[in-house]
Amino acid sequence: FEKWLGTYVKPLKKKATYDQYESLFLTHIKPVFGSRKLSNIKRYDIQEVISVMNTKNLSTWTMKHVRKVMRLAFSKALEDKLIAENPVDKIEIPKKQAKPRKTLTTSELKILFQHTKNTRWHWAFKFLLVTGLRRGELLALKWSDIDFENKRIIVDESNSAGGVGDTKSSKVHYVPLSGLSIEYLKNQKDMLIKENNPALYNDEL
Numbered sequence: 001f002e003k004w005l006g007t008y009v010k011p012l013k014k015k016a017t018y019d020q021y022e023s024l025f026l027t028h029i030k031p032v033f034g035s036r037k038l039s040n041i042k043r044y045d046i047q048e049v050i051s052v053m054n055t056k057n058l059s060t061w062t063m064k065h066v067r068k069v070m071r072l073a074f075s076k077a078l079e080d081k082l083i084a085e086n087p088v089d090k091i092e093i094p095k096k097q098a099k100p101r102k103t104l105t106t107s108e109l110k111i112l113f114q115h116t117k118n119t120r121w122h123w124a125f126k127f128l129l130v131t132g133l134r135r136g137e138l139l140a141l142k143w144s145d146i147d148f149e150n151k152r153i154i155v156d157e158s159n160s161a162g163g164v165g166d167t168k169s170s171k172v173h174y175v176p177l178s179g180l181s182i183e184y185l186k187n188q189k190d191m192l193i194k195e196n197n198p199a200l201y202n203d204e205l
Contacts, residue, residue, distance in 0.1 A: 001025050001029065001030070001034075001073055002025075004072075004073045004076055004077070005018065005021060005022055005025065005073075008076055009021055021069050024065060024066050024069050025069065028049060028052070028053055028066050029049055029066065029069070029070060031052075032045065032048055032049045032052060033045050033048075033049070038077060038082055038083060039082070039083060041074075041083075041087055042087055043087045043088075043089075043090070043091065045087065046067075046070060046087050046088050046091050047091055047092070049066065049070070050063050050066070050067065050091060050092075050093060050094070053066065054094045059096070059099070060093060060094070060095070060096045063093050063094070064093055067088060067091055067093060070088045070091075071086065071088040071089075074086045074087060074088050075088075109129075112125065113125070113126070120188075120191060120192065120195070122191075123184045123185075123187045123188035123191065124138065124188060126180075126184045127181055127184040127185060127188065130178060130180050130181045130184065131153065131175050131177075131178075131181050132175065133153070133155065133175065134158065136158035136159045137155050137157070137158050137159075139158075139159035140157040140158050140159040141153070141155075143189075146177070146185065147174075147177070148177070148182070151176065151177040151178075151182075152174045152175060152176055152177050153174065153175040153176075153177055153181075154172065154174060155172065155173050155174065155175055156172040
């Protein structure tokens with residue numbers, strides 16, 4: 001696993017992906033069979049990783065993600081002819097009722113906007129809410145990405161802990177630009193211009 005992470009993940013994937021895979025390995029996979037020989041890992045060992053996670057009441061999403069990481073690693077081991085079969089095939093994930101998503105109430109939004117009204121994030125938060133952009137997509141957004149003529153946002157980058165890189169899907173996509181979002185952008189621009197900080201606002205970007 002460590003060789004797979006160092007050879008096939010770290011140099012080829014985004015830093016955030018590597019960090020996530022490494023964390024899942026160290027937290028959930030290594031404690032179960034980290035000292036075992038690769039050729040001795042069987043399907044029931046893989047299932048045990050999932051079972052241990054289930055006893056800790058971890059989410060279905062987390063268990064599926066760990067299964068995905070194991071499948072990727074063992075698939076590469078199979079390609080490299082280190083094992084005869086992939087033991088992750090047909091591994092089952094316990095079915096759990098999905099937890100309801102938590103959304104901000106109207107009163108909570110009022111509190112948020114009240115506390116951010118004198119910061120450069122006030123209009124950015126409102127823009128985020130009306131466009132549905134991910135946090136990383138918002139942080140990577142430039143003025144040149146705003147297509148006012150066609151009333152759309154060009155989303156082709158994301159800003160994460162590893163720096164600016166591709167979006168989650170690694171594809172360019174477009175988000176409609178509503179009247180409200182245009183108003184919030186104008187207010188954001190006016191505020192940044194008043195601050196007179198070229199690091200925060202630049203006509204060329």
